Amino acid sequence: MKQHLLCIYLLCLSWTVLSAQNKFPKAFKMLVLKPDTAILEKSLYPETDSIVMGYKQRYYQQLRQMDELMNFQDFPKELKKSMEKEKTALIKAVEVMKSKEPEIKQFKYFHAISAYSSEFYNTYYNEYKPIAEVLEWPNQSTKLSDLASLAIAQNADYVLFFENIHTEIREEWPLLKLKTTIYSKKESKIIFSEETIGDHLSEGGQWTCDAILHCLFVNGVKTSTELVFPF
Incomplete structure (x- = not known):
């Protein structure tokens, strides 16, 4: 357990060090809207419960894991000082995570698209x-006027959304x-709009998947994000 928690901490610390380097010229805020539906082949519906x-x-x-790390004290002496600095951020992160529990309980299988993205x-x-802020956001109207109102109200630079999510047999x-x-x-205005296709095969690494519907969603996100990043 100690070794596991230490590995988590070192991973968090490594991200902190990496973020000190400057690659992107400007920070931005992007909202990723949750889709409101997906149309699946009937054979795939039994797999929706496992997605949820x-x-x-x-x-x-x-x-x-975050709670355990927050309460973990048995760090090497050389890490204790830096850990104290990280704990404040970790406490806030746990609070944010816990505040999302009602939203998690309402999770629908097609929300996997926006969540993975x-x-x-x-x-x-x-x-x-500089750090970008990317937030998953409740579904809403995607009329240009409504997108403009949302972006202004939330001070978001971009709003990303998904349409026509469906499966086909090939x-x-x-x-x-x-x-x-x-x-x-x-x-x-709309600056990007492209249709992409995800297949049922596991690509491995961060795109590893273990069931047909899971792979369709993971690879659907993969092909989508490969076109968007960096936009």
Whole structure:
């Protein structure tokens, strides 16, 4: 357990060190809207429960790990000073995580698209400072006027959303198609809109998946984010 918690801490510390380097010229804020539905082949519906259950289990596992790390004291002497500095941020992170519990309980299987996408962008846009703020956001109207109102109200530079999420059968295997669209507050218009396809095969690494529907969602996000990052 001690070794496991120490590894978590060292990983967090390594991100802090990496973020001290400057790669992107300007920080930005982006909202990723949750989709409101997805149309699946009937054979895939039995797998939707496992998507929901897996997401909720991961949330509670991460929360437990953060609580354990926050209460962990047996660090090497050379790390104790830096750990004290990190604890304040960790406490705030735990508070934010816990505040999301009602939202987690309302998680729908098609929300995996926005959840995975938000995680990807938060990881890759924040590898170096300045830090970007990428937030998953409740679904709403995507009329230009409504997107403009949302961006202004939330002081967001971009609003990203998904449309027409559906599966098709090709050569006896399902594919996931989705359209990814980005609205820019500065330009007051859509600056990106592309349809991409995800297949059912596990790509490994960060794109590892273990069931057909899970792989369709993971690879759907993969092909979408590869076009967007960096936009």
